[in-house]
Amino acid sequence: MSVTARLGGATLFVAAVAATAALIHFAVVLLVPIVATHDAYARLADLGSPGATTSLPRAGPDERRFPWDDPALAAAFCRFDLSAGPVRVKAPVGRAGFASLSFHTRRGAVFYALTDRAVTHGRMEAVIATPAQLRQLVAHDDEDDPSQDLRVVSPTVQGFVIMRAFSELPSLYAAAADEVKALACVTEPPPS
Amino acid sequence: MVVKALAAGAIGLALGIAASGSILADPPFGAVTIGAWRVFTKAGSLEADPYTRAALSRSGEIPLALGEGLKLVARVDSAGRPLDRRCLYRVGTHTPAARYWTLSLTDADGYSVENAAGRYGFRSSEILRDGDGGFSIYVSALVHAGNWLPIGHVRTFALALRLYDTPLAASAGGIEKSSLPTIEREGCA
Numbered sequence: 001m002s003v004t005a006r007l008g009g010a011t012l013f014v015a016a017v018a019a020t021a022a023l024i025h026f027a028v029v030l031l032v033p034i035v036a037t038h039d040a041y042a043r044l045a046d047l048g049s050p051g052a053t054t055s056l057p058r059a060g061p062d063e064r065r066f067p068w069d070d071p072a073l074a075a076a077f078c079r080f081d082l083s084a085g086p087v088r089v090k091a092p093v094g095r096a097g098f099a100s101l102s103f104h105t106r107r108g109a110v111f112y113a114l115t116d117r118a119v120t121h122g123r124m125e126a127v128i129a130t131p132a133q134l135r136q137l138v139a140h141d142d143e144d145d146p147s148q149d150l151r152v153v154s155p156t157v158q159g160f161v162i163m164r165a166f167s168e169l170p171s172l173y174a175a176a177a178d179e180v181k182a183l184a185c186v187t188e189p190p191p192s
Numbered sequence: 193m194v195v196k197a198l199a200a201g202a203i204g205l206a207l208g209i210a211a212s213g214s215i216l217a218d219p220p221f222g223a224v225t226i227g228a229w230r231v232f233t234k235a236g237s238l239e240a241d242p243y244t245r246a247a248l249s250r251s252g253e254i255p256l257a258l259g260e261g262l263k264l265v266a267r268v269d270s271a272g273r274p275l276d277r278r279c280l281y282r283v284g285t286h287t288p289a290a291r292y293w294t295l296s297l298t299d300a301d302g303y304s305v306e307n308a309a310g311r312y313g314f315r316s317s318e319i320l321r322d323g324d325g326g327f328s329i330y331v332s333a334l335v336h337a338g339n340w341l342p343i344g345h346v347r348t349f350a351l352a353l354r355l356y357d358t359p360l361a362a363s364a365g366g367i368e369k370s371s372l373p374t375i376e377r378e379g380c381a
Contacts, residue, residue, distance in 0.1 A: 013200055020204020021211065028212035032246035039249040060304050060312065061344075067253050067302030068263060070354055071312045072294045075254075098292055098356045100260040108248050110236045113257030115357055155238065162254055166292055166356060168317040 033107050040066070040108040041079070044160055050079045051087075053183045056162075058173070072167055074176035078185035079160045086129040086137065086151075090184045091163050093119050095175060098166035101183075103128060106156040114150075126150040127188065130157060136190070161185055216250055219243040226367050228272075228375045229264040229353065253302065261290070261356040267300075267348075269375040275350065277333050277343045279380040283351065285326030288371040290355035292316050295329055295373075297341050300348045307344035313352075314339055334381075351375065 033039070043065050048054030055076045059069035069075070080087040093099045093116045101124050103112040114124045127149045129137060134153050141147055163183040165176035222244045223230050234240045236248060236255025248255060256263055268274055269281060287293045296313025299305050304312040314329055320339055321327045330336040331351065333343040343349055353373065360367055 009196075013196060016197065016200035017204045017207065020201050021207035024205050024208025025212050025215075028209060029216070029242050029246045032212075032216065033249040036249035038252060040252050040254050043252050061306035064303050065252065067251050068265075068298070068352060069254070070294055070352075071296060071304060072315045100257075102257045102260060104254070105238070107245070108236065108253075108255065109238050109240065109245070110255060110257040111238055113259040115260060117357070164260070166315075168292070168315065170318070 040104070041106055041158075041160060044077055044079060048077065048079065050081050050158075051185055051187065053078045053181060053185065055177060055181060058177075072173075073164045074167060074173060074180050075162055075164045076180035076183050077160050077162045078183060080128055080154075080158065080185055082128065082130050082133065082154060082157045084187050085190050086127050086133045086188045088127050088184075088186050088188050089125065089161050090186075091124040091180075092122055092182045093124060093179070094122060095165065095179050097168050097172070097176065098164075099124070099179065100164050101126070102162045102164070103152060103154065104160050104162065105154065106158045111155055111159075112152045118150075126152050128152050128154050128159075128161075130154060133190075216243065216247045219247040224367075226264075227369045227372055228266040228268050228270045229372055230266070231262060231264045231367070233258070233262075235263075251302070256354070261354055261358060262360060264353045264355075264372070265302075266351045266353070266375055269377045271377065273377065275331075275348070275375075276380065277346065277349065279332075280334070280336065280378045281331040282328050282376045282378050283331060283341075283373050284328040285322070285373065286371070287316070287353065287373055288355060288358060288360050288367060290316075290358035290360075292356045294352075294354045294356075295341070296352050296354075297331065297343065298350050298352055299346045300350060302350070302352070305344035305346045305349065307342035309335075309340070309342050311340070311342055314341065331375075 057063045059071040099116040101114045163180045165179045167173040167176040221241045222232050293316045319327050329339040331341045
């Protein structure tokens with residue numbers, strides 16, 4: 001075998017390795033969110049059943065489920081499932097300090113968020129709906145007395161809502177933790 | 193020939209999987225570096241790139257929405273040297289405008305580190321400030337006067353700065369380097 005033929009064979013081999021590696025790498029990156037069994041939603045599913053409001057464990061050295069959680073914030077969550085109808089989310093806010101709601105898809109991405117700057121009647125409130133449910137809701141609206149609801153379309157049928165409340169001092173953490181417990185996520189009857 | 197092709201496939205498979213693991217631990221796109229700080233402006237949004245999305249699925253992090261605030265992470269000091277537990281760092285003296293901010297210390301994966309003082313971070317609302325409203329947080333394994341953030345027993349650590357309800361959220365790409373706190377290494381044991 002000549003030197004050039006050997007070199008050509010080696011180059012081809014390296015190119016084949018690189019091409020396979022690149023292909024596998026892209027496949028892994030695209031598949032990870034779909035096959036991940038330990039993503040945020042799965043970790044939350046271990047803690048609370050759908051529709052129920054559950055407090056998130058406070059960030060600390062003994063808590064290794066949700067990385068980058070802030071020990072200064074109390075948080076609670078509910079998982080939602082829109083297959084039985086839209087879900088109304090209510091979060092009373094009556095405390096000094098920052099509070100917020102974030103709405104996440106099944107994969108964890110945020111599709112909507114509200115802060116306590118949007119408080120009306122002492123609470124943050126929104127209705128989560130699928131695109132089809134939103135069309136139904138709009139079709140049933142009274143033209144003369146339109147609904148005041150904030151309607152948010154979820155890209156996925158399942159997902160979760162997180163309520164966060166900031167504690168201005170360590171001693172105020174308990175009050176923030178109490179506030180987030182009042183988060184409520186209730187399936188609405190379909191419009192009739 | 194067939195053997196060679198199979199070998200190339202096997203090596204490629206192993207390389208592809210190994211590379212994915214390390215790349216997803218620190219996704220390559222979407223991060224803006226400002227001084228010592230890195231911020232993923234689209235992390236957790238629907239527009240996040242596939243790498244950032246995959247990294248989020250793997251870590252299990254519940255991301256902050258842009259409208260809630262921003263999280264910036266430093267793994268190096270302001271001179272670009274990796275944070276070292278044998279050193280004393282002074283973090284200060286100001287932050288970009290935000291209703292509240294917190295500075296906390298975590299291990300490389302973003303979890304709080306056990307320490308005897310039970311102190312994992314500082315809030316803007318509890319911190320001791322100097323005469324003109326600035327602050328200094330001392331990050332050190334050894335006890336330090338003032339705002340002391342203990343390093344605890346960990347090999348590598350990171351600092352997380354969170355800005356809650358900040359006007360920056362809408363334009364995270366435009367954070368001025370001079371508006372962020374610096375991380376000065378004051379000395380090493």
